[in-house]
Amino acid sequence: TIGTTVKLADGNEMPIEGLGVYKMTKEDELINSVKVAYDAGYRLFDTAQMYGNEAAVGKAIKDLNVNRDDIFVTTKVAEDNQGYDKVIASVEESLKKLQLDHVDLLLVHWPINTHFFKTWRAFEKLKEQGLTKSIGTSNYGMLHLQYLATKANEMPVVDQLEVHPYLSQQAMVTFNKENHIVTQAWAPLGRGRIFEDPIILKIGKAHDKSAAQVILRWHLQRGDSFIPKSVHPERIKQNADIYDFELSDEEMKLVDSINKNTRISQEPEMVY
Ligand code: NAD
Numbered sequence: 001t002i003g004t005t006v007k008l009a010d011g012n013e014m015p016i017e018g019l020g021v022y023k024m025t026k027e028d029e030l031i032n033s034v035k036v037a038y039d040a041g042y043r044l045f046d047t048a049q050m051y052g053n054e055a056a057v058g059k060a061i062k063d064l065n066v067n068r069d070d071i072f073v074t075t076k077v078a079e080d081n082q083g084y085d086k087v088i089a090s091v092e093e094s095l096k097k098l099q100l101d102h103v104d105l106l107l108v109h110w111p112i113n114t115h116f117f118k119t120w121r122a123f124e125k126l127k128e129q130g131l132t133k134s135i136g137t138s139n140y141g142m143l144h145l146q147y148l149a150t151k152a153n154e155m156p157v158v159d160q161l162e163v164h165p166y167l168s169q170q171a172m173v174t175f176n177k178e179n180h181i182v183t184q185a186w187a188p189l190g191r192g193r194i195f196e197d198p199i200i201l202k203i204g205k206a207h208d209k210s211a212a213q214v215i216l217r218w219h220l221q222r223g224d225s226f227i228p229k230s231v232h233p234e235r236i237k238q239n240a241d242i243y244d245f246e247l248s249d250e251e252m253k254l255v256d257s258i259n260k261n262t263r264i265s266q267e268p269e270m271v272y
Contacts, residue, residue, distance in 0.1 A: 001243050003043060008134055009155070009181070014044065015042070015044040017220075017226055017227070017240065018226075019037040019045055019228070019229065019236065021034075022229055024051075024231060030060055032233075033060075033230070034063075034064065035064065036236050036237070037236050038066070044073075044104075047075050048075055049075065049077060050079075054094050057097075058097050061100070062099055074103065074105040075091075075094050075106060082112060082114065082115045082119040083114070083119060083122075084118040091126055095131065103133070104133045104134060105132065106123060106132035106135050107137060110268065111141075112269075113272065116147070117148075120148060123135040135157070136156040136158030136159060136160065139161060139162070142172065144268070147271060158183075159172075160184040160186050162263060162264060162265055163185035164189060164193075165256075166194055166260045166261075167190075167259070167261060167262060168256060168259040169183070170259075183223075183225070184224065197211070199258050200214050200255070203255070209245060213242050215255075216228060218252065218255045222252070
C-alpha cells in the first residue's frame with residue numbers, strides 16, 4: 001500500500017511514496033492537498049526552504065491533528081543558506097515555520113562548491129541534536145558523493161534526483177544502491193512531459209490505469225522512492241492508487257527503453 005516504508009541506512013523508516021509541494025503557493029490549496037493526500041494514505045510531505053511554503057505546510061500538518069510520528073516531513077536547505085552557521089540558523093527558522101521540533105529528513109538542495117564540507121558538518125550536527133532524524137542530499141551525482149565521502153562522518157541516506165522514464169539515471173540508481181543510499185525521484189512524472197508517450201499509454205490501457213499510474217508503478221518496481229505533486233484531489237488519489245497492479249518484466253523493459261537522458265533542470269555542476 002501507499003504506507004509502505006523503506007529502511008534507511010541509519011535505521012530510520014521512510015515512506016516510499018510522498019507528496020511533493022513545489023509550486024504550491026496558495027495556502028488554502030496546499031492545506032487542502034495535504035489533507036486529501038493524508039486521507040488517501042500519504043505520510044511523506046516534501047517541501048524546501050526555496051519553495052517559500054514551509055509555513056503553509058506547518059499549518060497543513062497542524063490541521064491534520066495527528067501524532068508527529070505518523071507523518072514524515074522533508075525539507076531542503078537552499079543554496080543561499082549553505083555554510084555551517086547559515087545551515088543551523090536556517091533550519092531553526094524552517095522548524096519554526098513548520099511548527100515542528102524536528103524534521104524527518106533534511107536534504108542539501110543542490111551541490112555547490114562554496115562551503116561544501118561545512119554544510120555537511122552542520123547537517124551531521126543537526127542530526128546529532130535531533131533536529132532532523134536523517135540527513136541526505138539532492139542533485140548529487142557520483143562524483144559529489146565520492147568527494148563528500150572523503151570527509152563525511154556519516155554519508156547521506158537519501159539522494160533526491162530528477163528521475164523519470166525520460167531520465168532513468170540507471171547508473172546513478174545502481175551507484176546509490178551499492179552505497180546504501182535510497183534514490184528518491186523528483187519530478188517522478190517528468191512534470192507531465194511523458195503522459196502522451198505511446199508506450200506508456202499502451203501499457204496503461206492494458207491495465208486500465210492512467211499514464212501517471214504506469215510511471216509511478218515503474219518507479220515502485222525499480223526501487224525508487226518518489227514524490228509526485230498535484231493539487232487536484234482526484235489526481236492525488238489516483239497517484240496513490242498504484243498498489244493493485246503489476247508491470248511485467250517485459251513492460252518494465254519497455255518503459256526502460258524510452259529513456260532519452262533529457263533533463264528538466266540543468267545538470268548539477270561539478271565541485272572540486
Ligand atoms: P511531477 O513529475 O511530480 O509532476 C507534477 C505535475 O504533473 C503536476 O503539476 C500536474 O500537472 C501533473 N500531474 C500530477 N499527477 C497527475 C495525474 N495523475 N494525472 C495528470 N497529471 C498529473 O513534478 P514536480 O512537481 O516537479 O516534482 C515533484 C516534487 O519533487 C516537487 O513537488 C518537489 O517536492 C520535488 N522537487 C525537488 C527538486 C529538487 O531539486 N530536489 C526539484 C523539483 C521538484
